[in-house]
Amino acid sequence: KFQTDVLLVDLIVLAFFGCLRNRKTVLCLAQGHDTSYHKPWIVKSFIRFCYRHVLSRLNVPVIAVAAGLAETLQQYRPVNLTAIPNGVDLKYFYHEPSSALRKGRSREFVILIFARRDIAKGLDIAEKALRELARIRKAQDWEVWSIGAETIRWEGIPVTNLGFIREEEKLRSILSAADIHLVASRSEGLSILLLQALACECAIVSTTASTILIHEVNGLVSPVGDSKALAQNLNRALSDEGLRNQLKRNARPLAEKFSFQNSCEQFEKALQAFVEDCR
Numbered sequence: 001k002f003q004t005d006v007l008l009v010d011l012i013v014l015a016f017f018g019c020l021r022n023r024k025t026v027l028c029l030a031q032g033h034d035t036s037y038h039k040p041w042i043v044k045s046f047i048r049f050c051y052r053h054v055l056s057r058l059n060v061p062v063i064a065v066a067a068g069l070a071e072t073l074q075q076y077r078p079v080n081l082t083a084i085p086n087g088v089d090l091k092y093f094y095h096e097p098s099s100a101l102r103k104g105r106s107r108e109f110v111i112l113i114f115a116r117r118d119i120a121k122g123l124d125i126a127e128k129a130l131r132e133l134a135r136i137r138k139a140q141d142w143e144v145w146s147i148g149a150e151t152i153r154w155e156g157i158p159v160t161n162l163g164f165i166r167e168e169e170k171l172r173s174i175l176s177a178a179d180i181h182l183v184a185s186r187s188e189g190l191s192i193l194l195l196q197a198l199a200c201e202c203a204i205v206s207t208t209a210s211t212i213l214i215h216e217v218n219g220l221v222s223p224v225g226d227s228k229a230l231a232q233n234l235n236r237a238l239s240d241e242g243l244r245n246q247l248k249r250n251a252r253p254l255a256e257k258f259s260f261q262n263s264c265e266q267f268e269k270a271l272q273a274f275v276e277d278c279r
Contacts, residue, residue, distance in 0.1 A: 051076045056230045066190035068211030082270045087263025088195035088255055092168045095201040101177035103247055107143040112178040114193055115148035122184035125227050129184060132159050132231035142238060145178060173202035173219040180237050186224050203247035205233045218250040237269035
């Protein structure tokens with residue numbers, strides 16, 4: 001767990017040491033941030049020191065992958081911070097109504113999860129939420145599809161492990177066949193899988209870690225760590241066809257605001273500005 005947690009902030013730490021010799025050429029991409037789950041106080045203190053030193057004192061150019069992440073980083077008083085959201089390639093990710101995977105469903109509804117045993121991703125919270133859903137929902141009409149490197153075996157919960165998906169066409173087919181994408185994260189920058197799911201018109205049930213969502217407009221959102229609230233929102237989405245369809249209709253327009261092309265253009269402009277500042 002200690003090793004996994006440290007990896008979440010390795011870019012900031014590398015930038016800290018990189019600045020010792022390359023002060024004018026270091027660029028840091030802040031992919032995620034959360035020190036709240038680090039138990040050793042010395043680790044928390046060191047990471048916070050690195051953030052503050054890199055962003056404020058050393059003036060390292062930083063690109064945050066989401067506006068919400070940029071707001072979080074403001075606590076370190078950054079001098080040179082730019083928010084450029086992650087992008088989704090809308091040419092490859094769109095709803096595929098004829099997805100062959102729909103025929104292979106064993107239950108009426110499919111809930112998709114991303115399985116990675118990283119405390120920030122909240123796989124333990126997802127398990128609790130799904131167990132609560134199994135308790136409160138009388139109809140046994142849903143199943144779980146898991147994508148990612150981890151193999152999930154939860155007694156009493158029907159799980160199909162699809163593994164780590166590399167092919168965009170296969171991932172599009174999976175997302176198009178799923179009804180709900182469950183995001184139980186404790187912390188996120190801006191999940192690319194979330195953007196891909198939105199582009200494929202999945203209904204989203206998430207924690208507030210997904211800062212781009214508006215509750216009951218393009219997602220059902222609950223507090224981080226609240227597995228019972230997640231379960232209630234899952235049950236709402238499964239029970240209310242009108243609400244579920246509304247979330248799906250509003251998903252694609254939200255994804256279109258985060259197109260890969262727009263992200264690349266913004267990224268290019270930011271790099272050019274950083275280069276000019278270093279001359």
